[in-house]
Structures are given as structure tokens and as C-alpha cells.
Amino acid sequence: MITVEQATAHLLDLVDPLSAEDVGLRHAAGRVLAQAVQARHDQPPFDASAMDGYAVSSAKPAPGDIFRVIGESAAGRPFSAPVTEGEAVRIFTGAIAPEGTKTVVIQEDVSRDGDRITLSGNLGSGSNIRPAAGDFAKGEAFAAPRRLGSRDIALLAAMGHGTLPVVRRPTVAILMTGDELRNPGEALDPGQITASNGYGLAAMLEAEGAEVRLLPLARDTVQSLAMALRLAGGADLVITIGGASVGDHDLVAQVAGDAGLDLAFHKVAMRPGKPLLAGRLGEQAFVGLPGNPVSAMVCGVIFILPMLRKMLGLAPDPVTRLMPLGAPLTANGPRQHYMRARVEAGACRAVTSQDSALLSRLASADCLIVRPPNDPSRETGFLQAVIDLPD
Amino acid sequence: MITVEQATAHLLDLVDPLSAEDVGLRHAAGRVLAQAVQARHDQPPFDASAMDGYAVSSAKPAPGDIFRVIGESAAGRPFSAPVTEGEAVRIFTGAIAPEGTKTVVIQEDVSRDGDRITLSGNLGSGSNIRPAAGDFAKGEAFAAPRRLGSRDIALLAAMGHGTLPVVRRPTVAILMTGDELRNPGEALDPGQITASNGYGLAAMLEAEGAEVRLLPLARDTVQSLAMALRLAGGADLVITIGGASVGDHDLVAQVAGDAGLDLAFHKVAMRPGKPLLAGRLGEQAFVGLPGNPVSAMVCGVIFILPMLRKMLGLAPDPVTRLMPLGAPLTANGPRQHYMRARVEAGACRAVTSQDSALLSRLASADCLIVRPPNDPSRETGFLQAVIDLPD
Known part of the structure; x- marks a missing residue:
């Protein structure tokens, strides 16, 4: 068994940052x-009026001051001559403050008679002019x-x-394998179940920025799997779900190996999601996830999203934060445990059943409680490391 | 001036929940x-093995017990006969636990010789069988x-x-108006600026689930605005940006009125974003937002996203939460103030300049501090109401 950290390092080694477009x-x-x-360019590209009013050359206009209006400066239609003492320019929000003006007196503080304005009111102290490059300067990164x-x-x-x-968007091909699987909406014969985890994983990876191809369901035969793997051609990352454990009916490793993939089988010391296949064929990364729905989705959060983030040039690791426990936890076993948990009133509480087949519990969870191997029992209030689940 | 609550109620009245598809x-x-x-259907649809091993009829198998293997049950390929005392069925994860079986003994605890198995090892206490409907039952909502x-x-x-x-996705047409506007990437003549808020608002509304049509830039003429408004035909919601203040060059209200829109002009007691046009023409809702980039984006968060959420059948109001202040705030004026703020170490701190033209400050913010009219000064540590900004 390898640790989650070792597995993550191995998986991240399989992918590289992608090119730009x-x-x-x-x-x-x-x-x-x-x-x-x-x-x-600078933003604003020029000294700009922040208000509708009159631009004047005075830096400290006072009530009673009189100016002669010599023109108009509107957004997109500047007044191009300089403004000197005793002169004003009618101005609107976003327009260039003409050369020589230092203040915009808002129109509510002005009484106008022909081309003459008289200031009144309680003139504010601000210039009402936004300086050029006040938001950002040309060349700013x-x-x-x-x-x-x-x-x-x-x-x-x-x-x-x-x-x-x-x-560029990472392209991902997802292949669900198993004789028991039927597509959602199809009737079930005895022993059959509805394929679900590929649909959930596809949505999760698309939300992170991937372009996902969900391949047709594969049966547990060499021929069916081999055909499905060919359909995955060209994807940056090929993910199989199911068939990665040690059962007699688990053929993925064999078929992938036959296809020339340099595969390694790993038992990862984690719950849920122990079995993991991983390898590389030329430019393609290949990961085989366990078939239990919750295992597949948790492995998506812990392993696949980090691979996507590395391909996207982002920090790969899941963000861990601390949150008080709303209920105690018993001691953990020898495997790192990602417990489905709900957040209420600022505290997290593990959902009652942690069985890795229960999608209803996963859907209702908010985060994963991360418990290291052999973590001792923890009391209510303990500051617990958690990973927020993506929607 | 009307309050933010009054403005919100008025805007929400303009839209209805949309139909389904x-x-x-x-x-x-x-x-x-x-x-x-x-x-x-039930999930699992049947009692299902959680492990690879042997299904036996005994509820408490013990080391040394011997069984005769009478068949195999694999996922998708059930064993259809009942199993009686002394009999076992080879079984794989996800397969039906055959009629009469009560326990799956994992294969690591079994030694097999022909069709005879002998149990060994430290048999666990669990049945390793997932009961039918353990995840959810047929008909569960x-x-x-x-x-x-x-x-x-x-x-x-x-x-x-x-x-x-x-x-159904709400459809939104966004119209940026102003003679000073050029599209991003176009060279700027004196007095011109690059149109930006429509692009940001479109991305914000799309992330909430809208389908957005960004209309060509309109000039400040009756003809240009009237033509642009016709291009907005069919949208559930028409948003104009700019031209909603009281300046001589603000024609949106006039043109929209000429188009038959039943428009009301509101001064909303808020910062940023005081002027607001709102009305309805038949099935279309119409909102005119102020042109300052930050005002338009904040109005998007405070007014437009709630309208979309109502159309989508979701709770409309922005979610407010409490967070300690990382720095004091001076007393607020008579208008509700949405201050751009950053979150660090669990505390929020207003960014230094709250000028409504500064997109760089808005882009770097995490949340809006919500200050009611005439809110007194607040000390560091005060539990402040904030609204998280959408990405």
C-alpha cells in the first residue's frame, strides 16, 4: 500500500501543463x-469628470464665484481648448476635464443664466475629477x-x-466498465444497476475546466474494453471507472496493458477508494478508479481535480481548511479516511453512514473530513482539517 | 430616493419564474x-455484495467452516438458484447476494480446494452485503x-x-451606451474609453445560469439607442448600462419610453450605483444600470442576480453572512454602502479606495461589506454583514 501523498505525486507526474490558445x-x-x-492604456486614459456639472480652473471654488461658460465636454466629445481663470466648461460624467481645469462643481451647486454661472450651495472639498491612470497605468500587469x-x-x-x-482545456475520456451497468433511463434486469459515477465525475471535471467525452458503457470482455479504449484516443487523460480491484472480472489492467500502456497497480492507503491504476501511453495519462460511486467521486476530488489543475497551470493540491467538529470521531484505522461531512452552524459533522456505495449521503455532504492514518479519537470542537466538496 | 429594499422589491416584481424544459x-x-x-428503482436494486469472496447461508460463519461452491454470482451475471446450508457461491463486488445467503466471506479469508472452501483468518463481524434500497428506495424524492x-x-x-x-435559462440582452465607448482591443481616440462593464456583467450573469446577448455598443443618439433596443427583442430581461443618470446626454429613459416601456426612474439610496431605471414591456423586464464600471457590477450582484434567481425559481436575495472587521470603519452617510473588501485570516477589510470607477479594486475584492444608512463607526472585530462576491 502506498500513501495518498505518494499516489498523488505519482499521478501528478503523469501530466504536464498544457499549451495556451x-x-x-x-x-x-x-x-x-x-x-x-x-x-x-491608462485607465482613465485622461483626467475625467466624476460628475455632471461645470469644470473650472479654480482649485478652491467658493459660493458666489462667477464663471463664463465657454463650451461643453461630454463623454466621447471632448472640449479641446484650454480653460483659463473665470471660465467654465459644461461637463458630464466620464468626459475629459479640459486642460487648465482643476475642479468640477456639481450642477446642483450652480445657477446658470445664459453663459454665466454662479456657484452656490455647500460646495464639497473634492475635485470631482478622476486622475488619469487612477485605476491602472498603461503597462500595468x-x-x-x-x-x-x-x-x-x-x-x-x-x-x-x-x-x-x-x-487549452484538458480533454478527458471517461469509461465506465461493468456487465451490470445500464444507462440512466434504461430499464434494469435482475442484477443490473444504473451507471452513475461517470456522469457525476464528468460534471465535476467540466466544472473545473475540462472537456469531457463520456464513452459508451463497456462490458467486462477484452474485446469491449479494447474497443472502448480506442475511443479514448486523443484525450489528454483517460479515466476508467470500475474493474480496478482484484476480482476475477477486472480486466481493465490486462486490456490497458495489452494496448501498450505502462501501467502500475497501486493499493492506496485510503478510504474510500483503495484500488488505483495509473500509467502513461505517450501523451496520454491513464487512471483507473474504483467502481463504487462514492469512491470514484472522492478519488475525483483527491486525485483527478489536482491533475486537471496541474494541466491548467494552477496549484494542484486540494485546499484544506480547519473547522471545529460538531460531533466526536472515533479513532481512525490504518488508512487515510475522507469522511463525508455536513457543515452546520460553522461546525462539521460526519454523516452517519460512511459506506462508499451511498450516493445520497455524498450528495448531501458539504465537505470531506480528512483523517490521517491512525488518527486518535477526536472530541467535539477539535479543529479538524476538511476539504470543501465542489458542487 | 428609495431604499435598496424598495428597489429590490420593485425589480423582483418585474420578473416571474420561468417554465421548465x-x-x-x-x-x-x-x-x-x-x-x-x-x-x-431501489438502490442497490438487490442485496449486493460489497466485496469479492464467497456468499454463504450462515449469518455467523466461523474459522474452520467448510462449504461446497455451487456456482458464481458476478455483477450483471446473477446466480439464480437458492443457496442452502453448507453451500457457497463465488461472488464479486456489486453482484446479487443469491437467495438464502446472509454473509459474504472475503476471499482473503478462504482457502479453496476444487469446489470446497474452508474459512480461515480473522473473520470480520460484518455481512459484507449491502441491503437493497440501502442508498435510496424506489419512489424516494x-x-x-x-x-x-x-x-x-x-x-x-x-x-x-x-x-x-x-x-429554462433566463435570456438577457445587455446594451452598453455611450459615445465614449470602444470595444476592447480597439484603439482609443482622445476622450474615449474601453467598454468593460457589459463584458463583466455578461460573465457574471452567465455564471448564474443566464444566456446573455451582448448587443453592439450604442451611441448617445435616439436613433442608435432605438435600434439597439430593437435588437434586444425576445430577451426576458433587457439591461442597459450607462445613460441612466440625470445628465443632458442620458437618453435611455427617453428612448425606452418612446418604445412603449412603462419605465420608472429611481434614485436608490445606495453607494455605488444610485441611479436606476426599471420597467416592463409585455413579457420583457427592463433595467437601466449606472455606467460606472463598479456601480454596474455591484448593481449586478445586488439587483440583477436576485432577478435571475427568481426567474430560476431560487431564493432571490443575496446571502449575507457575518465576519469580523479586520480594520475599523468610519461612520456611514445616508445611503446604504456596499464597500469592496478583502478577506484575510478570517477578517474583512475595506479596500482603500471606494471610488466607483476603480475596476482594479473590485477585481481584487472578495466580498462587499454592507453598511446600512447612517451606520455608526465600527471597530476592528465588529461582526460585519458581508456578501461574498461571485467570481
Whole structure:
């Protein structure tokens, strides 16, 4: 048996960061920026009015001051002459503060008569002018790698980028194997069950940024498995689910080996999810996950998402945080245990049954409690390491 | 001026929950389940072996017990005859525990000689049989509405659903208006800026489940705005950005009114984002957001995402949680203030400049500190209400 850390290191060795591709800004959200980009101009590109009002040359205008209005500066339609003492320019939010102006007096503090304005009201102390480059300066870097959210998209748009270099999506082929499997919606004969974990894993990996091909169900025959593996051609990562334990009917290792894959079989000291196949064929990484639904999904969180993140150029390891236990835990056995747990009132509590076949318990869980091998019993309130489950 | 609560109530009144549509399971992740669905069979559908080994009729097999192997039960290939005392069936994980069997002895605890097995080892106390319906029973409900995550998908697959009724995606048309705007990547002439908030808002709304049409930039003319508004036809929600304040160049209200929209102009007592247009034309909801980039994005979080959630059948209001302040706050003015803030070491701290034009500060923020009108100054450690910003 190898440890989870050893298994993770081995799996991460199977993949490399992927190349970049350019995508339009409208398709960049959720993608990982591949390299730092620079602002193409100052933002604002000029001293800009923050209000609707009158731009004047005085830095300290006072109630009663009188100015002559000599023109108008609107957003996109600047006033191009300089403004000198005693002069004002009608101005709107976002417009260039004309050369020589130091303050924008808001229109509520002005009474206008023809081309003459008189200041009144309780003039504020601010200039109401946003200085050029106050948000960012031309050449300022937006750092990479970074998964782009909506606010990043707004900022990168403002920086002048219509397209962005993002990391290519990892392509993943998922193969569920087993004579007992039927597709969701198909009627079940005795002994049959509905294939489920591939659907869940596909959704999990797609949410992380992968492009997933869910292959047709394979039967437990050399021929069926061999055909299915050929359908996985071209994927960066091939995942089989089921057939990775030591049963007489577990043919995946044999068929994958026949296909030339340099495979290693590992028993990982973890619950759920002990058996794991892993190897490499040329550019393809290959991982065989156990068939129990919960095992497959937990292995997805612990092993497969980190592989995707490495391919995407992101920090691979799952983020662990500490949270008080809402109920005690008995001592753990010799394997690292990822217990399905719910969070309530800021504390986590393991769900009652940890059987690795129970998808209903997994679906209702919020996080995985991470228990090292031989962890002693823990009391309520103990600060427990947990990994948040992805939606 | 109306309060944020009044504005929210008014905006939510403009939209209704949308109808449902059936989608394949592979396209259901991230969608909102429209109505509860039931499990189509028990899971497991039968008493199933949890291990590879031998199924025997004894509930308490002991070391030294001898059984005669009369057949094999594999996943998908059941053994159909009953098993009586003294008999055993070779069995594999996931296979039906044949009629009459009460325990699966794992293969490591068995020595086999022809069709005779002798138990040995330290037999565990468990049956190694997963009872039928142990995960869920036929007819058990999966509740709606619920946004479906990957674990939900796995569970719904196991429940036998190849397609699911989900709420139709809200369609949103976004129109950025302003003579000063150029698309990202286009060169800027004096007085021009790059359009950004529509791109950020589109990404934000898409992440919540909307289908967004970003319309061509409109100029500040009646003709240009009127044409752009016609391009918004058919959308559930039309959003304009910019042109909603009181400046001479703000034509959106006029043009929308000419188009027959029953519009109301509101000054909302909030920072950032005071001006707001809202109304309805037949089936379409219409909202005009302020043009400052940060205002538009914050209004997206506070007003538009709740509208989408109502259309999706979800609880509309932003989730507020309490978090200690990492730095003091001065007293708030008469408007509700959504301060951009960062979270570090479990405490939140307002970013230094709260100017509503600074996208760089918004992009680096984690949450919005929600300050009610006239909130007094607050000390470090005060439990502050915050709204997490969407990515």
C-alpha cells in the first residue's frame, strides 16, 4: 500500500501543463489566463469628470464665484481648448476635464443664466475629477496563471484586451466498465444497476475546466474494453471507472496493458477508494478508479481535480481548511479516511453512514473530513482539517 | 430616493419564474431542477455484495467452516438458484447476494480446494452485503428547486433519470451606451474609453445560469439607442448600462419610453450605483444600470442576480453572512454602502479606495461589506454583514 501523498505525486507526474490558445473575451470567463498581460492604456486614459456639472480652473471654488461658460465636454466629445481663470466648461460624467481645469462643481451647486454661472450651495472639498491612470497605468500587469472570474473579465476589458491567452482545456475520456451497468433511463434486469459515477465525475471535471467525452458503457470482455479504449484516443487523460480491484472480472489492467500502456497497480492507503491504476501511453495519462460511486467521486476530488489543475497551470493540491467538529470521531484505522461531512452552524459533522456505495449521503455532504492514518479519537470542537466538496 | 429594499422589491416584481424544459443528464449540471423527481428503482436494486469472496447461508460463519461452491454470482451475471446450508457461491463486488445467503466471506479469508472452501483468518463481524434500497428506495424524492452539482448528477443518474426537467435559462440582452465607448482591443481616440462593464456583467450573469446577448455598443443618439433596443427583442430581461443618470446626454429613459416601456426612474439610496431605471414591456423586464464600471457590477450582484434567481425559481436575495472587521470603519452617510473588501485570516477589510470607477479594486475584492444608512463607526472585530462576491 502506498500513501495518498505518494499516489498523488505519482499521478501528478503523469501530466504536464498544457499549451495556451487565444480566445475572445466573451469566452474567457472560467478559463485560466496562461500568461500575464499588460494594460494597453491608462485607465482613465485622461483626467475625467466624476460628475455632471461645470469644470473650472479654480482649485478652491467658493459660493458666489462667477464663471463664463465657454463650451461643453461630454463623454466621447471632448472640449479641446484650454480653460483659463473665470471660465467654465459644461461637463458630464466620464468626459475629459479640459486642460487648465482643476475642479468640477456639481450642477446642483450652480445657477446658470445664459453663459454665466454662479456657484452656490455647500460646495464639497473634492475635485470631482478622476486622475488619469487612477485605476491602472498603461503597462500595468494582470498576473497569470489565474482562473478568470467576471470581475477579472471587466478589468481585462478595461485594459483593452479583446482576446486573451488562456490554457487549452484538458480533454478527458471517461469509461465506465461493468456487465451490470445500464444507462440512466434504461430499464434494469435482475442484477443490473444504473451507471452513475461517470456522469457525476464528468460534471465535476467540466466544472473545473475540462472537456469531457463520456464513452459508451463497456462490458467486462477484452474485446469491449479494447474497443472502448480506442475511443479514448486523443484525450489528454483517460479515466476508467470500475474493474480496478482484484476480482476475477477486472480486466481493465490486462486490456490497458495489452494496448501498450505502462501501467502500475497501486493499493492506496485510503478510504474510500483503495484500488488505483495509473500509467502513461505517450501523451496520454491513464487512471483507473474504483467502481463504487462514492469512491470514484472522492478519488475525483483527491486525485483527478489536482491533475486537471496541474494541466491548467494552477496549484494542484486540494485546499484544506480547519473547522471545529460538531460531533466526536472515533479513532481512525490504518488508512487515510475522507469522511463525508455536513457543515452546520460553522461546525462539521460526519454523516452517519460512511459506506462508499451511498450516493445520497455524498450528495448531501458539504465537505470531506480528512483523517490521517491512525488518527486518535477526536472530541467535539477539535479543529479538524476538511476539504470543501465542489458542487 | 428609495431604499435598496424598495428597489429590490420593485425589480423582483418585474420578473416571474420561468417554465421548465427537459435536458439530457449530461447537460443538467449547473441547471436548476424544476420539479422534484422520484427514484425509479431501489438502490442497490438487490442485496449486493460489497466485496469479492464467497456468499454463504450462515449469518455467523466461523474459522474452520467448510462449504461446497455451487456456482458464481458476478455483477450483471446473477446466480439464480437458492443457496442452502453448507453451500457457497463465488461472488464479486456489486453482484446479487443469491437467495438464502446472509454473509459474504472475503476471499482473503478462504482457502479453496476444487469446489470446497474452508474459512480461515480473522473473520470480520460484518455481512459484507449491502441491503437493497440501502442508498435510496424506489419512489424516494429528489427535491426541487435545486441547482444541480456534480454529486446531484451522480445521484440522479443512479435514480434512473436520463433526462431532467430544468428551469429554462433566463435570456438577457445587455446594451452598453455611450459615445465614449470602444470595444476592447480597439484603439482609443482622445476622450474615449474601453467598454468593460457589459463584458463583466455578461460573465457574471452567465455564471448564474443566464444566456446573455451582448448587443453592439450604442451611441448617445435616439436613433442608435432605438435600434439597439430593437435588437434586444425576445430577451426576458433587457439591461442597459450607462445613460441612466440625470445628465443632458442620458437618453435611455427617453428612448425606452418612446418604445412603449412603462419605465420608472429611481434614485436608490445606495453607494455605488444610485441611479436606476426599471420597467416592463409585455413579457420583457427592463433595467437601466449606472455606467460606472463598479456601480454596474455591484448593481449586478445586488439587483440583477436576485432577478435571475427568481426567474430560476431560487431564493432571490443575496446571502449575507457575518465576519469580523479586520480594520475599523468610519461612520456611514445616508445611503446604504456596499464597500469592496478583502478577506484575510478570517477578517474583512475595506479596500482603500471606494471610488466607483476603480475596476482594479473590485477585481481584487472578495466580498462587499454592507453598511446600512447612517451606520455608526465600527471597530476592528465588529461582526460585519458581508456578501461574498461571485467570481
